[in-house]
Amino acid sequence: MINSNIRTIRVAFLLAALVTGLMGASIYKIVSLKLSPPAQLLAATVTVNSTSRQLAIRGRILDRKGRILAASRTGFKLFVDPSIVEDFEILSFELGEILSMPPSEIEQTLRSKPKSRYVVLSSLLSKEQVLAINTLSYRCLGLEERLVREYPHGDVGGALIGLVGTEHTGLAGFENQYNNTLTGESGKFVRSRDSKRNTVWISPDDFTPKSDGDDVQLSIDVVIQDIASTCLLAEVKRCNAGGGRIVVADPETGEILAMADILNPREGWTQQPEDPNRILDSRLGRNRCLTDPYEPGSTFKPFIWSVATELGKAKVDEILPTPTNGPYITNANRAIRDAHDYGPSSWEKVLVKSMNSGMAIVSQRMSYAQLQDAVKRFGFGELTHIGLGGESRGIITSPADWGEYTQTSVPMGQEIAVTPLQMVQGFCAFARNGTVPQLQLKLSSDEDVMFVRKAITPEIAALTRKIMGKVMTEGTGMKSRSEQYKLFGKSGTAQLPCADGSGYFEDRYIASFIAGAPIDNPKLVVLCVIDDPDKTIGHYGGTVAGPVVRDVIEQSLNYLRVPPSIDYLANASR
Amino acid sequence: MARKLILTILVLSFAMLELLAVRQEQINTVHTMTKLHRKIDASNEELIAIQIQIEIACSPSALNTNLALAKSVDDQQ
Numbered sequence: 001m002i003n004s005n006i007r008t009i010r011v012a013f014l015l016a017a018l019v020t021g022l023m024g025a026s027i028y029k030i031v032s033l034k035l036s037p038p039a040q041l042l043a044a045t046v047t048v049n050s051t052s053r054q055l056a057i058r059g060r061i062l063d064r065k066g067r068i069l070a071a072s073r074t075g076f077k078l079f080v081d082p083s084i085v086e087d088f089e090i091l092s093f094e095l096g097e098i099l100s101m102p103p104s105e106i107e108q109t110l111r112s113k114p115k116s117r118y119v120v121l122s123s124l125l126s127k128e129q130v131l132a133i134n135t136l137s138y139r140c141l142g143l144e145e146r147l148v149r150e151y152p153h154g155d156v157g158g159a160l161i162g163l164v165g166t167e168h169t170g171l172a173g174f175e176n177q178y179n180n181t182l183t184g185e186s187g188k189f190v191r192s193r194d195s196k197r198n199t200v201w202i203s204p205d206d207f208t209p210k211s212d213g214d215d216v217q218l219s220i221d222v223v224i225q226d227i228a229s230t231c232l233l234a235e236v237k238r239c240n241a242g243g244g245r246i247v248v249a250d251p252e253t254g255e256i257l258a259m260a261d262i263l264n265p266r267e268g269w270t271q272q273p274e275d276p277n278r279i280l281d282s283r284l285g286r287n288r289c290l291t292d293p294y295e296p297g298s299t300f301k302p303f304i305w306s307v308a309t310e311l312g313k314a315k316v317d318e319i320l321p322t323p324t325n326g327p328y329i330t331n332a333n334r335a336i337r338d339a340h341d342y343g344p345s346s347w348e349k350v351l352v353k354s355m356n357s358g359m360a361i362v363s364q365r366m367s368y369a370q371l372q373d374a375v376k377r378f379g380f381g382e383l384t385h386i387g388l389g390g391e392s393r394g395i396i397t398s399p400a401d402w403g404e405y406t407q408t409s410v411p412m413g414q415e416i417a418v419t420p421l422q423m424v425q426g427f428c429a430f431a432r433n434g435t436v437p438q439l440q441l442k443l444s445s446d447e448d449v450m451f452v453r454k455a456i457t458p459e460i461a462a463l464t465r466k467i468m469g470k471v472m473t474e475g476t477g478m479k480s481r482s483e484q485y486k487l488f489g490k491s492g493t494a495q496l497p498c499a500d501g502s503g504y505f506e507d508r509y510i511a512s513f514i515a516g517a518p519i520d521n522p523k524l525v526v527l528c529v530i531d532d533p534d535k536t537i538g539h540y541g542g543t544v545a546g547p548v549v550r551d552v553i554e555q556s557l558n559y560l561r562v563p564p565s566i567d568y569l570a571n572a573s574r
Numbered sequence: 575m576a577r578k579l580i581l582t583i584l585v586l587s588f589a590m591l592e593l594l595a596v597r598q599e600q601i602n603t604v605h606t607m608t609k610l611h612r613k614i615d616a617s618n619e620e621l622i623a624i625q626i627q628i629e630i631a632c633s634p635s636a637l638n639t640n641l642a643l644a645k646s647v648d649d650q651q
Binding site: 005008009011012015016019057067068071072073074150152153154156201202204222223226227 | 575576577579580583587601604608619622623625626629630632633634635
């Protein structure tokens with residue numbers, strides 16, 4: 001019994017000694033390897049900790065129906081570490097085949113920077129190239145992940161959407177405006193690699209997950225944007241104009257559905273609308289719909305007409321002493337001419353036939369303050385706060401400089417400059433109940449509070465709309481009349497001001513047309529401005545810009561499935 | 575006393591082995607997780623690329639071109 005116990009104790013001690021010895025030997029080996037590892041072993045088992053970035057995907061820009069206007073995908077760029085290249089010739093030859101580049105060029109690039117550890121050979125590889133590079137087993141080659149911004153609709157709304165720079169930050173347009181929302185936060189993680197650069201371990205403590213950017217949904221409809229851009233471009237080319245601008249808005253919500261700005265550089269023309277940034281990239285250009293004011297001409301008449309009517313300065317059927325022959329002479333001895341002499345005409349006819357004399361007669365019945373207030377009521381002279389940078393307030397004569405001349409100029413749309421956005425915003429009052437909506441470029445939700453300002457009474461808005469309907473059938477908008485829908489609108493033809501402030505060109509114009517439809521329940525307001533059309537082809541707003549507005553309205557309402565007018569349907573069914 | 579000592583050594587050895595096994599299992603799980611994450615990321619990237627391709631193919635200008643082409647073929651026939 002005692003012997004048996006003694007044997008057990010011996011075995012136990014032996015086992016304990018063995019285990020202790022083994023552990024001691026292991027610890028000794030670990031310590032000796034850690035303190036003075038053999039050079040051969042060190043080279044083979046080197047472990048490197050490297051910090052890698054996890055790219056955050058930039059948010060998408062979507063149109064109102066969720067179509068992608070801009071989206072980011074990941075791509076790869078190829079870099080080489082020339083300091084560890086073993087054979088430049090073979091490497092250059094193999095890379096040359098994959099990259100479709102002359103091997104001599106690659107070799108020269110690599111040899112020219114022997115001390116550099118990072119030489120980029122291709123900034124963006126195709127999918128096939130990435131696969132081919134992965135089959136090569138050179139330590140000196142590296143693929144670096146990068147983000148690529150794609151614009152699936154090409155140039156449609158290009159200047160509006162903008163672009164991103166090499167660092168993937170917004171440089172212009174919505175990309176710049178909503179950069180904070182779109183930009184995500186990159187993640188990072190530390191990984192331990194073995195001598196063959198394989199990842200051995202990623203410590204959960206050193207891992208910060210990425211956070212992708214948020215999407216931005218705009219009020220723009222890419223189909224309407226395409227319709228507007230196409231129609232505008234065709235007209236600018238047809239009448240050899242210096243450029244053109246178009247804005248399409250939903251008057252009910254104030255949302256902008258399309259906005260385009262085209263420049264058409266012409267040989268041999270002086271003082272053309274210019275934008276040096278567009279030479280660098282068409283997406284970098286300024287948006288002239290909100291940056292460049294223009295003289296609205298007769299398209300401004302409905303605003304003053306409606307306020308004068310509301311103030312009781314003239315009744316709709318009141319016959320005014322408009323001239324039968326020759327110009328109308330104002331109280332300040334200013335001669336005001338009409339395109340045609342209609343003789344004494346009603347206040348209604350003044351708007352329908354766009355008579356300057358009638359506007360001058362009634363504007364003289366208004367005080368300066370009343371006319372200044374009329375201009376302000378519709379938001380002219382103020383920013384629309386649409387949310388894009390570089391917006392202009394337009395140009396309005398200050399009260400101190402306001403005189404008899406201004407009093408009769410402004411009602412004709414002269415001596416005032418407005419942006420296309422301001423025009424559309426103000427005109428929405430006629431399509432609504434006399435209130436001016438806050439224009440928006442982001443899709444509004446039901447919870448959004450709509451900020452509006454009251455410009456005129458609902459009755460006056462409806463009356464002005466009705467009379468502008470007659471403009472399309474009896475007045476200056478006849479050539480822009482739509483067969484399908486009943487439009488209400490107004491044309492404008494203003495002389496082009498000289499850039500040096502020396503007056504106006506005698507034979508150069510800005511033609512514009514603004515209209516809404518359908519007249520009974522307006523769904524769209526469209527403004528088209530044609531800058532400096534070739535007079536030999538056409539220059540009146542009603543003949544140059546009007547047809548563009550009509551085409552855009554017809555095509556857009558068809559797309560929005562708004563039924564045509566009853567008259568059109570009745571004629572179609574015959 | 576001796577038996578207790580042997581038992582303690584055996585239990586400790588077993589516990590250490592188990593700990594090693596658990597650690598290895600943790601490494602394997604993290605590795606599988608990483609692989610799955612990479613797969614998800616790759617799928618997402620492919621999805622984005624496909625979405626962009628669909629958008630390009632369905633853009634109004636592409637549709638107009640295709641419709642015009644189809645119309646000209648119809649006219650020829």
